[in-house]
Amino acid sequence: MKYSAAALSLASALLAAPVAAQPAISVHGSGTTNPSKCYWTIMDQMQIQSKNPIRMTYRAVGSSTGQAEFIGDGVLSDNMFGSGDIPLSQEKFDSLAQGSFFHLPVLLGAITFFHSAPVGDQKLNLSACTLSKIFKREITDWNDSEIILANPNLDLPRPAPITVAHRVKGSSSTASITQYLNQACPEEWPEELVGKTIDWDVDTIGCEGSGGMSACIKDIPGTIGYIDMGHGHSEGLAEIELQNAAQKYISTKEAAELGGIMAAAENADLPDTLQGSFANVNLLNQGGSNTWPITAMTYIYVKKDLTFIEDPAAQSLVKAFLRAVYSDDYIPQCEEEFGFVRIGGELREKALAAIETITTSPGAPEWSFEIDTQKNAGQSDYVISKKRKSYSELEQDKLVEMMNKMSFRIDQLEAQNAALMSQETVSATPVSSSPASSKPASSDFMKTSSSTGAFGTFIDEELDEDQQVKTALIMSSVSIALWVVAVLGMIVKYASGSTASKASKPEEMMEAGMN
Numbered sequence: 001m002k003y004s005a006a007a008l009s010l011a012s013a014l015l016a017a018p019v020a021a022q023p024a025i026s027v028h029g030s031g032t033t034n035p036s037k038c039y040w041t042i043m044d045q046m047q048i049q050s051k052n053p054i055r056m057t058y059r060a061v062g063s064s065t066g067q068a069e070f071i072g073d074g075v076l077s078d079n080m081f082g083s084g085d086i087p088l089s090q091e092k093f094d095s096l097a098q099g100s101f102f103h104l105p106v107l108l109g110a111i112t113f114f115h116s117a118p119v120g121d122q123k124l125n126l127s128a129c130t131l132s133k134i135f136k137r138e139i140t141d142w143n144d145s146e147i148i149l150a151n152p153n154l155d156l157p158r159p160a161p162i163t164v165a166h167r168v169k170g171s172s173s174t175a176s177i178t179q180y181l182n183q184a185c186p187e188e189w190p191e192e193l194v195g196k197t198i199d200w201d202v203d204t205i206g207c208e209g210s211g212g213m214s215a216c217i218k219d220i221p222g223t224i225g226y227i228d229m230g231h232g233h234s235e236g237l238a239e240i241e242l243q244n245a246a247q248k249y250i251s252t253k254e255a256a257e258l259g260g261i262m263a264a265a266e267n268a269d270l271p272d273t274l275q276g277s278f279a280n281v282n283l284l285n286q287g288g289s290n291t292w293p294i295t296a297m298t299y300i301y302v303k304k305d306l307t308f309i310e311d312p313a314a315q316s317l318v319k320a321f322l323r324a325v326y327s328d329d330y331i332p333q334c335e336e337e338f339g340f341v342r343i344g345g346e347l348r349e350k351a352l353a354a355i356e357t358i359t360t361s362p363g364a365p366e367w368s369f370e371i372d373t374q375k376n377a378g379q380s381d382y383v384i385s386k387k388r389k390s391y392s393e394l395e396q397d398k399l400v401e402m403m404n405k406m407s408f409r410i411d412q413l414e415a416q417n418a419a420l421m422s423q424e425t426v427s428a429t430p431v432s433s434s435p436a437s438s439k440p441a442s443s444d445f446m447k448t449s450s451s452t453g454a455f456g457t458f459i460d461e462e463l464d465e466d467q468q469v470k471t472a473l474i475m476s477s478v479s480i481a482l483w484v485v486a487v488l489g490m491i492v493k494y495a496s497g498s499t500a501s502k503a504s505k506p507e508e509m510m511e512a513g514m515n
Contacts (some may be wrong), residue, residue, distance in 0.1 A: 004079050008254050022053055025313045027321060030059040031066020032082030035107050038334035042324050049388045054317060054379055067092060070301045076308050080318050082301040082492040085172045087278030101306055102274045104351045107298040108228040108261050108341040110252040111176045114237035116221050117142050118160055125150045127243040128184035134224060135164055135200045165225030168206035170196035173294065177226045180284045180294045228340020244293045245285045252292055260290035261341040265297060273352045305359040312364035320367035320384065322355045328370055
């Protein structure tokens with residue numbers, strides 16, 4: 001068969017023409033920083049697991065900004081959804097058309113007090129009134145009679161001064177603990193000391209952010225401060241056993257295990273519908289024997305009608321993200337990795353039912369999730385499949401596993417070193433200068449250059465040479481292991497950054513590493 005020159009020319013042009021990249025379907029939200037890592041994690045996974053290229057972002061800019069961008073001009077929002085650790089005030093709620101949006105409770109966080117008091121492994125019980133006096137600097141020593149009365153078995157050095165740490169900028173955690181102290185002990189903590197920022201006593205220290213607060217408590221012995229349970233426990237800080245409304249001393253870990261954090265939401269006076277006003281919802285100091293007294297609820301604000309979003313596929317993708325936030329296949333990692341407690345029970349069912357009533361444009365594709373293999377259907381468009389992964393994600397998982405093993409080995413080596421150093425030493429005999437003694441040079445070297453180590457240990461000059469060699473070898477192994485962990489950490493960080501940059505380009509594979 002012969003083809004005309006014109007036909008061949010047209011065929012060549014079509015073959016040479018670049019194939020247009022499929023545009024990404026975009027979803028963008030903004031709001032509180034508190035759940036940002038949880039949101040980012042779920043978004044990254046959805047980007048990897050989608051056949052269609054999708055682009056999902058969340059700006060961690062604070063609850064107030066998230067609310068302002070959600071309200072927009074009163075009709076059109078500046079974001080596709082907002083999020084905050086506080087509900088919209090009554091004034092903001094009234095500025096929007098009645099019944100036009102939902103407050104979706106998605107996560108619960110517990111704020112608590114952590115300390116570095118010299119109590120060893122003993123628990124430290126404190127009530128709201130005692131805490132009020134400590135934070136007002138009326139109680140300045142851990143040996144105070146009021147503290148000892150609640151902790152009769154404490155054996156403390158004298159003196160044992162208390163340092164009070166507080167957040168330096170406006171913080172929802174400051175608002176929560178000051179409101180709690182006022183509600184639980186108004187006679188000691190007046191209303192004028194309630195707010196995101198207050199006038200602290202000059203004899204206190206300011207700490208910036210959650211990381212700064214953790215550092216203040218760890219680095220300054222005898223310090224007490226406040227932070228969310230996730231940050232505090234991840235840093236290995238000691239927690240106050242706080243007296244709740246039932247007069248029981250309890251920790252956040254115990255409360256979480258016994259359902260006491262979710263109980264704060266269940267016992268609170270919530271509106272009948274998620275389209276109602278949450279302005280007066282208060283989860284602090286709720287009743288119940290195991291209820292945690294300082295609980296904050298994180299909300300997602302979303303319009304009931306999403307047709308203001310231009311792309312119909314993005315409208316329905318917002319709904320898919322909201323379903324994922326409540327899904328047993330996604331949200332548990334936010335509990336395990338970031339210390340949140342997910343919404344459950346009747347409140348969760350209300351939220352899922354509300355999501356299904358959200359309006360999208362006619363013809364908007366319905367997104368679905370493939371958890372177990374679904375032949376053919378799982379390979380369709382608009383399917384988020386847990387069977388899809390990125391190679392970089394697998395490699396990062398391997399690196400994290402290696403780091404965990406190295407950390408475990410370091411703990412073992414440190415324990416061996418501590419056991420060796422605690423052995424009773426026997427006076428060493430003078431080192432002979434005869435040829436039979438082959439270690440005097442290395443012994444002298446260890447007595448001088450290895451007298452201090454990375455972990456504050458030392459090799460006592462009275463240890464015999466075998467003990468010195470063993471200690472030096474252990475310390476060297478720990479040092480090498482730390483270098484390996486540091487290098488692995490840099491690789492994981494680089495891999496995460498690399499995949500994140502790829503995720504910003506719709507024409508490439510939508511891969512994103514875990515934040």
